[in-house]
Amino acid sequence: MATPLISPSILSADFARLGEEVRAVDQAGADWIHIDVMDGHFVPNLTIGPDVVKALRPHSDKTFDVHLMISPVDPYLEAFAEAGADIITVHPEAGPHVHRTLQAIRALGKKAGVVLNPGTPVEVLDNLMDLVDLILVMSVNPGFGGQSFIHSQLDKVRAIRGMIERAGRDIHLEVDGGVNPETAKLCVDAGADVLVAGSATFKGGPSQYAANIAALKGEV
Numbered sequence: 001m002a003t004p005l006i007s008p009s010i011l012s013a014d015f016a017r018l019g020e021e022v023r024a025v026d027q028a029g030a031d032w033i034h035i036d037v038m039d040g041h042f043v044p045n046l047t048i049g050p051d052v053v054k055a056l057r058p059h060s061d062k063t064f065d066v067h068l069m070i071s072p073v074d075p076y077l078e079a080f081a082e083a084g085a086d087i088i089t090v091h092p093e094a095g096p097h098v099h100r101t102l103q104a105i106r107a108l109g110k111k112a113g114v115v116l117n118p119g120t121p122v123e124v125l126d127n128l129m130d131l132v133d134l135i136l137v138m139s140v141n142p143g144f145g146g147q148s149f150i151h152s153q154l155d156k157v158r159a160i161r162g163m164i165e166r167a168g169r170d171i172h173l174e175v176d177g178g179v180n181p182e183t184a185k186l187c188v189d190a191g192a193d194v195l196v197a198g199s200a201t202f203k204g205g206p207s208q209y210a211a212n213i214a215a216l217k218g219e220v
C-alpha cells in the first residue's frame, strides 16, 4: 500500500504528561500531531482549548492538525490560529455558514479542513472543494477514542478520492476513528493519505510508539 502520513490523536495520550507525549510521538515518526478539541455540547466530551495548544507548540515542529468539535466554531478560529494550529478542521454542522468559516480559516493564514461525520453525506462537499486543504472522514461518531471502525465509511473515502481527482487540487484525505494496522490498510486502499490514530499509537507506552507508528504505515 502507499505509505500514509500518521497523525496521532493526543486524546489517547497521558494528559498529565502531554508535552512529553507530543515530543515522544514526534520522535517516534509521527508526521502530524492531531489535536481533538471538544466542547461537551457539539460532542459528548470535553477536552482542551487554545491555551493547551499554545503550551504544546514548543514541543514539536510537526504540523498541528486541530479538529474542532465545537459549536459555535467561528468565535474561536482566531484563538486556535494564534495558538499555533497549522490546519483547522471544522464540521459543517458547527455553524450556519461553513463556506464563510473555511474562508475565515484561510484568511487567518491557516490550512482549512472540513470533516464529515459518519451520517454526513459527501454532497456537503459539492460547493466547498475549492476552499479545503483537507477532508476528514470520521470512521466513528466523534467524542471518544477507542471506538470500533465503521466500515461503511470506506465507500465515502472512495467517493471523496474521486471528487478530489476531479477537482484537480492537492487536498489531503484523512480518516479518523478506530484506525489500527488492519483498518489503516483498508483506508489507504480506499484513497486516504493521512490517518489519525489514538489508541493504536499510544498503546504500550512510549517504548512502543515507533513500532506502533511503523505498523500503521504498513512498514512491519
Ligand SMILES: O=C(CO)[C@@H](O)[C@H](O)COP(=O)(O)O
Residues within 6 Å of the ligand: 009, 011, 012, 034, 036, 067, 140, 141, 142, 143, 144, 145, 146, 147, 176, 177, 178, 179, 196, 197, 198, 199, 200
Ligand atoms: O476525534 C476522535 C474521536 O472523536 C478521534 O481522533 C479519536 O481520538 C481517535 O481515537 P482512536 O479511535 O484512534 O482510539
